[in-house]
Amino acid sequence: MRAGSKASAAALAQGVRAGDKRSLARALSLLIDEAPDADILIQKFFSDSGRAQKIGLSGPPGTGKSTLCGRLIAHFRGLGLRVGVLAVDPTSPLTGGAFLGDRLRVQEHVSDPGVFMRSLGSRGMVGGVSQTIFGAIHALEAAGFSKIIVETVGTGQDEVTIAKVADTVAYVTTPQLGDEIQAMKAGVMEIGDVFVVNKADLGGKDKAVSDLRSALALGRGPEKKPWEPPVVAVSAATGEGVPELGKILEDHWRHLMGSGEGRARRSAQHKEELSLYISRRLYRKALDRITDEDLERMLDHRSDPVAVARRILKPVRG
Amino acid sequence: MVTEKKTYRVLIAKPGLDGHDRGAKVIVRALRDAGFEVIYTGIRQTPEMIAEAALQEDVDAVGLSLLSGAHMTLFPQVAGLLKKKGMKGVLLFGGGIIPDEDVPALKKKGVHQVFGPGTPLSSIVGYLQENLPRARGK
Numbered sequence: 001m002r003a004g005s006k007a008s009a010a011a012l013a014q015g016v017r018a019g020d021k022r023s024l025a026r027a028l029s030l031l032i033d034e035a036p037d038a039d040i041l042i043q044k045f046f047s048d049s050g051r052a053q054k055i056g057l058s059g060p061p062g063t064g065k066s067t068l069c070g071r072l073i074a075h076f077r078g079l080g081l082r083v084g085v086l087a088v089d090p091t092s093p094l095t096g097g098a099f100l101g102d103r104l105r106v107q108e109h110v111s112d113p114g115v116f117m118r119s120l121g122s123r124g125m126v127g128g129v130s131q132t133i134f135g136a137i138h139a140l141e142a143a144g145f146s147k148i149i150v151e152t153v154g155t156g157q158d159e160v161t162i163a164k165v166a167d168t169v170a171y172v173t174t175p176q177l178g179d180e181i182q183a184m185k186a187g188v189m190e191i192g193d194v195f196v197v198n199k200a201d202l203g204g205k206d207k208a209v210s211d212l213r214s215a216l217a218l219g220r221g222p223e224k225k226p227w228e229p230p231v232v233a234v235s236a237a238t239g240e241g242v243p244e245l246g247k248i249l250e251d252h253w254r255h256l257m258g259s260g261e262g263r264a265r266r267s268a269q270h271k272e273e274l275s276l277y278i279s280r281r282l283y284r285k286a287l288d289r290i291t292d293e294d295l296e297r298m299l300d301h302r303s304d305p306v307a308v309a310r311r312i313l314k315p316v317r318g
Numbered sequence: 319m320v321t322e323k324k325t326y327r328v329l330i331a332k333p334g335l336d337g338h339d340r341g342a343k344v345i346v347r348a349l350r351d352a353g354f355e356v357i358y359t360g361i362r363q364t365p366e367m368i369a370e371a372a373l374q375e376d377v378d379a380v381g382l383s384l385l386s387g388a389h390m391t392l393f394p395q396v397a398g399l400l401k402k403k404g405m406k407g408v409l410l411f412g413g414g415i416i417p418d419e420d421v422p423a424l425k426k427k428g429v430h431q432v433f434g435p436g437t438p439l440s441s442i443v444g445y446l447q448e449n450l451p452r453a454r455g456k
């Protein structure tokens with residue numbers, strides 16, 4: 001470790017705790033880019049882990065997640081709560097580029113000192129969230145945000161990962177998705193803590209809500225669970241239904257705090273964070289060990305993939 | 319050996335009152351396709367909103383697109399606010415309908431590069447690819 005590095009990371013962490021937005025922005029970059037100082041920051045921030053409610057906003061593209069995020073920010077700000085937002089959009093696997101377009105709908109809150117938003121590319125992570133999302137969350141928690149909204153686009157399987165990051169998952173659909181709602185995959189049904197039918201202003205909400213409710217009832221076992229995911233119709237465009245959604249999110253947070261479920265979820269989150277951290281480190285270290293000679297030997301058939309991989313994996317240590 | 323190259327982040331913003339953002343969106347797409355992470359703020363942004371978004375997103379460059387002719391006041395305001403917020407390393411560039419004779423004054427006021435109408439997208443991409451590693455040598 002470089003000597004000056006530890007001191008400057010500590011200063012940065014102090015700035016984050018003191019509420020300095022520039023420090024927070026820089027800390028987030030170090031965490032997201034997995035810079036050498038990221039480890040120091042995670043260790044400095046982790047003691048605040050679990051303080052904030054992490055709310056996942058997931059659902060198919062274009063269902064109004066970002067617009068709704070803007071509404072939820074206003075709702076929480078009205079209650080005097082500080083809100084951090086992490087919005088993840090897919091990175092192109094071909095170019096590494098990404099269009100991070102969620103800020104467009106939240107930008108009206110940009111100058112509010114109680115709001116901080118960061119857009120992230122998924123950067124090669126299957127599952128719709130970037131692998132460094134946990135570090136980013138730690139930074140926002142250390143900065144004192146009590147509600148952290150994580151927006152991810154759900155396309156098929158991806159919704160599942162948000163459930164390993166968030167305390168409360170709000171799954172956003174629209175009446176316009178029609179049959180897709182009924183055909184919604186079992187996995188999606190399981191991860192939602194609340195199902196939001198957005199764009200209620202466009203009509204068809206009653207049918208969408210009742211379709212969703214029957215789909216949820218079908219998947220339900222005989223015993224009553226302490227939390228049954230409610231279905232709520234909202235319009236992010238007009239604000240209709242947003243206070244109801246806000247209350248449901250609060251009820252779920254209380255449910256988590258008042259039962260063993262909150263602790264169980266946080267334990268699962270820590271496990272996921274550890275698994276990501278370890279697999280990234282080991283993978284990189286292992287790949288660094290591939291030598292030109294290994295490849296030469298394989299080209300000449302003097303070695304084979306299994307033998308090379310075994311040699312490489314044997315001494316890998318953190 | 320795995321070498322992961324740094325992904326540069328660029329904010330594209332439209333200050334001022336004109337409501338057309340087709341041009342800005344074309345640039346957004348070109349930069350994304352060239353491997354940048356591009357954040358778009360939308361239209362009718364005040365210099366304060368642009369600078370604050372640049373800060374929170376910790377971008378490496380800010381591109382301003384303007385057709386309404388207020389560039390001589392708005393561009394330097396963004397430059398000043400970026401500096402005030404401690405974002406000295408950020409590359410600020412602008413495009414739109416900007417007469418040649420305004421360019422030297424804009425450059426003096428902290429706008430690093432100005433692209434006139436009809437600039438090929440490849441020159442904007444090339445400009446960022448060349449200048450970003452230098453501007454953010456960290």
Ligand SMILES: Nc1nc2c(ncn2[C@@H]2O[C@H](COP(=O)(O)OP(=O)(O)OP(=O)(O)O)[C@@H](O)[C@H]2O)c(=O)[nH]1
Pocket residue numbers: 060061062063064065066067068102105153198199200201202234235236237238
């Ligand atoms: N009529 C109506 N339109 C809405 C509503 N909410 C969002 N929209 C519109 O739907 C479109 C997509 O909204 P976004 O908030 O960007 O949706 P998103 O789910 O964040 O989109 P991605 O992040 O691209 O997946 C925009 O044109 C919004 O104006 C709503 O409640 N009613």
Ligand SMILES: [Mg+2]
Pocket residue numbers: 065066067101102151
């Ligand atoms: Mg969005």
